[in-house]
Amino acid sequence: MDYIKRIVDKEIEKKLRTSGAVVIRGPKWCGKTTSAKQFAKSILEMQNPDTEDNYKELANIKPSILLQGEKPRLIDEWQLAPKLWNAVRYAVDTAGDVNQFILTSSATPVEDPTMHSGVGRFSFVNMKPLSLYESGESNGVISLQDLLDEKTNIDGKQSNLSYEDLVYALCRGGWPNSLKMSKEDALEVAPNYLNTLVNSDISRIDGVNRDPQLASIILKSYSRLVSTIGTNGALFEDIKANYGDISEKTISDYLNVLKKLYIIEEISAWNPNIRSKTTIRTSPKKMLIDPSLAVAALGCSYNELLLDVNTLGLLFENLVNRDLSIYAGSIGGTLNHYRDRYGLECDNVIHFKNGKYALVEVKLSKEKIEEAEEHLLKLKDLISQNPKLKEPTFMMVITATKTAYKTENGILVVPIGCLKN
Numbered sequence: 001m002d003y004i005k006r007i008v009d010k011e012i013e014k015k016l017r018t019s020g021a022v023v024i025r026g027p028k029w030c031g032k033t034t035s036a037k038q039f040a041k042s043i044l045e046m047q048n049p050d051t052e053d054n055y056k057e058l059a060n061i062k063p064s065i066l067l068q069g070e071k072p073r074l075i076d077e078w079q080l081a082p083k084l085w086n087a088v089r090y091a092v093d094t095a096g097d098v099n100q101f102i103l104t105s106s107a108t109p110v111e112d113p114t115m116h117s118g119v120g121r122f123s124f125v126n127m128k129p130l131s132l133y134e135s136g137e138s139n140g141v142i143s144l145q146d147l148l149d150e151k152t153n154i155d156g157k158q159s160n161l162s163y164e165d166l167v168y169a170l171c172r173g174g175w176p177n178s179l180k181m182s183k184e185d186a187l188e189v190a191p192n193y194l195n196t197l198v199n200s201d202i203s204r205i206d207g208v209n210r211d212p213q214l215a216s217i218i219l220k221s222y223s224r225l226v227s228t229i230g231t232n233g234a235l236f237e238d239i240k241a242n243y244g245d246i247s248e249k250t251i252s253d254y255l256n257v258l259k260k261l262y263i264i265e266e267i268s269a270w271n272p273n274i275r276s277k278t279t280i281r282t283s284p285k286k287m288l289i290d291p292s293l294a295v296a297a298l299g300c301s302y303n304e305l306l307l308d309v310n311t312l313g314l315l316f317e318n319l320v321n322r323d324l325s326i327y328a329g330s331i332g333g334t335l336n337h338y339r340d341r342y343g344l345e346c347d348n349v350i351h352f353k354n355g356k357y358a359l360v361e362v363k364l365s366k367e368k369i370e371e372a373e374e375h376l377l378k379l380k381d382l383i384s385q386n387p388k389l390k391e392p393t394f395m396m397v398i399t400a401t402k403t404a405y406k407t408e409n410g411i412l413v414v415p416i417g418c419l420k421n
Helices: 009-018 032-037 052-061 063-067 084-095 144-148 163-172 176-180 189-204 212-224 233-243 248-260 291-298 302-307 309-330 366-384
Strands: 021-025 042-045 073-076 101-105 122-126 264-267 285-288 333-339 345-352 357-363 394-399 412-415
Touching: 009 021, 009 032, 009 122, 021 032, 021 084, 032 073, 032 101, 052 063, 063 073, 063 084, 084 101, 144 309, 144 394, 163 189, 163 291, 163 302, 163 309, 189 212, 189 248, 189 291, 212 233, 212 248, 212 285, 212 291, 233 248, 248 264, 264 333, 285 291, 285 309, 291 309, 302 309, 309 333, 309 345, 309 357, 345 366, 357 366, 366 394
Parallel strands: 021 101, 021 122, 042 073, 073 101, 357 394, 394 412
Antiparallel strands: 264 285, 333 345, 345 357
């Protein structure tokens, strides 16, 4: 199988031109090493079982030996030998040049006060599983950049994805190796991932022995609440109801480890001060790095999900957030969400470095588009009452439907199967 070009590749290339070392972070199996190899001229594979123990010992004795090789040198899964961090920093300082090292990491290492911050030497790139455009399932006829530049007419543009195609892509996930498999085998990738995660990775990250059953229950409870906003109170109660007496401190420890493994993430709230600060709900929105992990954690099958519209709607929002964060990130954008105590909400607010922003709602079916349009127009009206705030550059509803169009009120209706960066 040929290399799948990643949207993040341009960011890696740019940062290698301006930094001594580039650190690529993200979950296992998302393609970090494969992408890094496109730029590296020599490789140190820390997780090779034949050499891992030897490399770890060398890292403690004389790490500079492991850094020898043609530059840029890739150090894959560097966190297995944390002392390599300071060694790379020193090597970058000594060389005084860019394009020296690429480090990949599928886990945040245990905190070490002796580790230098890396400021001025390291640049960071966050990588996720494949978006639908990268996997070839979105045709990319509508560009987020073009929408930002107000250069495109979306009316009549068509997605190639059927409802069934979209549900399958969501269940399979954006794991690059799954594209090499039969459709049936590809659906086993996410369950296999979770099995390895709860039985090995969740304890291996810091050497603390953790309960696989509890880890599975936490992931299942978290997946029930995916795409929702609120404190962890409901999550803790759900876990306790399914596991028994367990402290919130223990649950928080497991959640923190899942964050360090880049499995769960949170989308922060947008607070534009358009109403009193006390009315804004600032709790983050819960997400998984890929919706297929939520499907696996919930024990859903593809056929079951086809018929469960409520669950599918939440997981579809998770898929859209994965893709939007990839597309927006490549053009300098970041994601937030908005909700206040009056019930006014916006699934995503995309902020760009030039000060522009967009309001985005996510709806699975066309029956919900009118409701989403209403939310967006109410929020725009509220924003317009504050002279300090710019109006959004565009407002959009992302759907699982087939046809793109612009409503009479100027709202863009865009199928996820049409979108790219």
